[in-house]
Amino acid sequence: MVNSRAFQTTCWLLWRDVKLFLKDWYNNILDAFFWPVVLILANGYILPAMGMPEDYGSFIVISMLIIMASFTAWSAANEFAADFEGSKSIGYELTLPLSYKAVFAKIIIQFAFKAALFNVVTLAIGKVILGNAFSFAQFHTFKFILVYLIACTFFGSFAIWAAALAGNVKNFMRVELRLAGPLFFICGYQASWYTLYALSPTIGKLMLLTPWIYAYEGVRIGMFGQEGYLNYWLCVAMLMLFISLFSMHGLYLFKKRLDCV
Amino acid sequence: MSHFLSIQQISKQYGSHRALDTISLDINSGEIMTLLGANGAGKTTLSSIIASLIPPTSGDVVYKGQSIYNDLIRFRTELGFCPQKPNFADGLTVKEHLIFAGRYYLMDYKTILERVDQLLDQFDLGAYAGKSPAILSGGYKQRLLIARALVHNPSLIILDEPTVALDPHIRHQLWEIIKQLKHNNVTVLLTTHYIDEAEVLSDRVCVLDKGSIKLIDTPAHLMSSFNKSNLEEVFLQLMNEGTDE
Numbered sequence: 001m002v003n004s005r006a007f008q009t010t011c012w013l014l015w016r017d018v019k020l021f022l023k024d025w026y027n028n029i030l031d032a033f034f035w036p037v038v039l040i041l042a043n044g045y046i047l048p049a050m051g052m053p054e055d056y057g058s059f060i061v062i063s064m065l066i067i068m069a070s071f072t073a074w075s076a077a078n079e080f081a082a083d084f085e086g087s088k089s090i091g092y093e094l095t096l097p098l099s100y101k102a103v104f105a106k107i108i109i110q111f112a113f114k115a116a117l118f119n120v121v122t123l124a125i126g127k128v129i130l131g132n133a134f135s136f137a138q139f140h141t142f143k144f145i146l147v148y149l150i151a152c153t154f155f156g157s158f159a160i161w162a163a164a165l166a167g168n169v170k171n172f173m174r175v176e177l178r179l180a181g182p183l184f185f186i187c188g189y190q191a192s193w194y195t196l197y198a199l200s201p202t203i204g205k206l207m208l209l210t211p212w213i214y215a216y217e218g219v220r221i222g223m224f225g226q227e228g229y230l231n232y233w234l235c236v237a238m239l240m241l242f243i244s245l246f247s248m249h250g251l252y253l254f255k256k257r258l259d260c261v
Numbered sequence: 262m263s264h265f266l267s268i269q270q271i272s273k274q275y276g277s278h279r280a281l282d283t284i285s286l287d288i289n290s291g292e293i294m295t296l297l298g299a300n301g302a303g304k305t306t307l308s309s310i311i312a313s314l315i316p317p318t319s320g321d322v323v324y325k326g327q328s329i330y331n332d333l334i335r336f337r338t339e340l341g342f343c344p345q346k347p348n349f350a351d352g353l354t355v356k357e358h359l360i361f362a363g364r365y366y367l368m369d370y371k372t373i374l375e376r377v378d379q380l381l382d383q384f385d386l387g388a389y390a391g392k393s394p395a396i397l398s399g400g401y402k403q404r405l406l407i408a409r410a411l412v413h414n415p416s417l418i419i420l421d422e423p424t425v426a427l428d429p430h431i432r433h434q435l436w437e438i439i440k441q442l443k444h445n446n447v448t449v450l451l452t453t454h455y456i457d458e459a460e461v462l463s464d465r466v467c468v469l470d471k472g473s474i475k476l477i478d479t480p481a482h483l484m485s486s487f488n489k490s491n492l493e494e495v496f497l498q499l500m501n502e503g504t505d506e
Contacts, residue, residue, distance in 0.1 A: 005367060006334050012364040020352040089348035095312050096365050097337040261316045261333065 006098040010106050013093060017110045025118070031072070032118040036064040036125045044130045058134045061126030062220045063189045068122055069115040069148075070155040070184055070215075074176065076111045077159035081172040084163070084257060091258075100260040104160070104251050111156030116149060123223075136223075143232060144222025150239045151215035157243045158211070161250035164257050188216030193230050211242035264323075265290035265448055266311070266417065271320035273306050273472075280306045281472045283320070290416075293439070293449040295459040297496065298469035304452040305345060305421055307469070311450060312342040312419045324417075338366060341410030341418040341447075345425060347402045349394040355405055356381065356390040359412055366413035373412070380408040384438065400431035407438060411447075418442060419450045424458060436461060460492040468499055475499050 021028065044057020083089055093103045126134045162180060166172035187210045188196075197204025207213045218235030226232060254260075264287040273281040281303045288294045296304045309315045311322055313333055322329045329336040349358060359380060363373030381387045384404040389397060394405055403423050410418055420439065424432040432455070439462055442449050453459055459466050460480045468475040476483070476499070480492050487495045 003334055005338075008367055009365050012361065016350065016353070016361050016364075020350065023352055087346055087348050089350065091314060091344055092342075092348045095314055095337060095340065095342040097334045099333070259315045261313045261330070 003098075006102055009096055009098045010102040013096070013098075013103075014106050014109060017106075018113060021110075021114055021117075028114075028118045029121060032068055032121050033125070036061075036068060036122045037129065039064055040122075040126055040129045044133065055133060057130050058126070058224075059192075059220075061122060061130070061134055062223055063216065064126075065119060065122040065148075066151065066212075066216050066219055067184055067189060068119040069152050070158075070180075070212075072119060073111040073115040073152065073155035073159040074162075074180065076114050077163040078169065078172060080107070080160065081163040081166055082169050085168040088258075094258065094260050100255060100258070101251060104247075104254050107160050108153065108156040108247065111159055112149070112152040115155050116152040120148075138223065138225035140222050140225070144219065147215075147218035147222050147232070147236055147239070150236060150243070151219060154211055154215060154239050154243050154246070157246040157250060161246040161253065164250050164253035167257055183210060183212055187212035192220070192228060193217055194228060211239060214238040214242075264288065265325065266450075267323040268307070268311065269321045269323060271307065271310060271317045271322070273303075273310065273315075274318040279472055281310075281317070284469075284472075284474055286467055286474065286477065288448060288450060289464075290448055291443065291446050292464040293443050293451060293462050295463035295466045296450070296452040296469055297454070297456065297459045297466050299454055299500070301471075302454075302469040303472040304454075304469055306472075308419050308421045308450060308452045312340065313337060314342070338413070339416045341413070341415035343403075343406045343410045343418065343420045343423060345421040347394065347406060349402075349405070351393075351395070353393075354391050355386055355394055355397070358394065358405065358409055362409045362412040368413060376412055376414075380411060383441075384408045398431075400427050400434065403427065403431075403435060404438070407435075411442075415447065417448045417450065419452075421452050422454070423451070424453070424455065432458070456491075456493040456496050466492070468496065470500065 040057055040061055043052075043060035047056055048054050080090075090103070094100055127136075158180075162175045163172055166175050187207055193204060193207060193213055196207055214230070214235040217230045218232060218239065221229050221232045221235065266288040268284055268286040268288075271281055271284040272279065284303075284307060296307060298304050306315070310317050313322075313329055313336060324336050324339075353361065356377060359377040360373055363376060368376070381390055384407065386401065386404060386408060389401065394402060397405065407418075407420065407423065423439070424435050427435070436458065439449060439451065451459075451462060463480055465477060465479050466483065467477045478486070483495045484490065484492060487498060489495045489498070
């Protein structure tokens with residue numbers, strides 16, 4: 001049963017984190033700006049000049065949106081990993097009148113919020129750079145917002161799981177270099193699932209075991225429509241499943257790492 | 262008789278290391294109880310368990326007749342915890358830290374503002390209200406930590422080595438603040454390895470050594486029963502006895 005008092009305390013903690021994030025809005029927008037500009041330019045103009053399809057830049061806009069969201073959550077988790085081995089400021093929250101589960105849930109929502117908010121500027125950057133080549137004709141507001149928020153929540157749950165698994169910044173960087181980074185790029189960043197499946201059915205099937213493919217595909221459906229991608233509701237359901245799995249195991253690691261009550 | 266706070270048979274094991282060994286201790290309402298011991302004696306582990314920050318391996322903490330683990334949230338609403346190291350959120354000002362502390366305990370905004378102004382004044386933090394805690398000196402950071410722990414008027418406050426690594430005159434200023442807490446009927450659990458601090462501040466002292474309680478008594482009674490003129494000599498004798506055994 002959710003304790004009303006604890007719920008309100010959790011909301012105040014969340015509001016504090018949101019307030020801190022918004023306080024630094026200028027830097028957060030700049031952080032969301034440079035990578036997408038460079039990569040959309042490269043994929044929208046340079047690669048097509050080298051033989052890639054003309055609409056590849058448009059495809060990469062969504063890749064950039066997803067990867068920026070995941071990197072933002074990852075970056076927030078990096079601070080968290082530093083806190084594990086440093087000042088342990090999380091300890092303050094763990095003595096407030098709420099459970100450690102509420103603190104953990106608050107962190108996931110906080111990471112998801114950070115991931116989601118300013119990175120949508122990627123869509124505007126895509127429009128400015130690519131013009132009519134990046135079309136909103138098939139844009140489905142409800143589907144886009146729903147899957148985008150769920151994908152960001154997944155990135156939040158994955159990032160806190162990785163931070164709790166690593167326990168310090170050095171190990172966290174290793175998780176990024178060895179696992180998260182390669183998976184972010186290979187699982188749908190450069191090509192749709194059907195393209196990967198056509199290339200190699202084995203690789204295609206393996207991709208279905210990873211959560212990132214559903215994030216990329218789901219958000220692309222919200223932007224470009226269903227045709228050519230995995231089923232939208234399958235993407236939503238699989239992301240929810242992965243959020244549950246990473247949250248449950250992450251919570252176990254979080255409790256073990258912090259030895260909290 | 263039910264004590265204000267009762268630590269019952271607490272043990273804490275980290276792998277093969279036993280940090281606390283069946284500790285039992287009663288704390289009375291309104292007193293300053295000091296956990297005194299050398300580094301590694303188990304003071305921070307015990308205070309962290311009482312603060313419900315970490316769980317014991319075995320044993321119980323009973324607050325006003327009830328295990329704190331039966332209703333952790335109720336216990337935490339009456340607790341203020343001041344950790345050894347500052348743990349402030351980057352980006353908030355001194356005043357915002359205090360205001361949010363009130364929010365976490367669901368105080369109404371008007372009451373929070375009154376309380377925060379009172380604490381800023383009491384802890385001499387007014388000049389820094391709009392500043393980041395990062396620019397504060399060690400002594401002022403400790404003041405802010407204590408003020409933050411007091412916003413919601415807790416009945417129990419745990420101060421984990423609040424004066425460690427501070428200049429002597431700053432330590433004395435903090436002592437006055439701690440004495441004021443007792444004056445306001447707040448029960449204080451203080452951990453320290455400064456013996457002069459324990460002697461000046463404590464109603465009772467609990468001497469910890471290697472995770473066990475050596476003795477619990479008032480500083481005055483300890484000095485008379487050991488026939489020593491100060492608590493430091495008592496402490497040294499106790500530690501020597503431990504080494505001789």
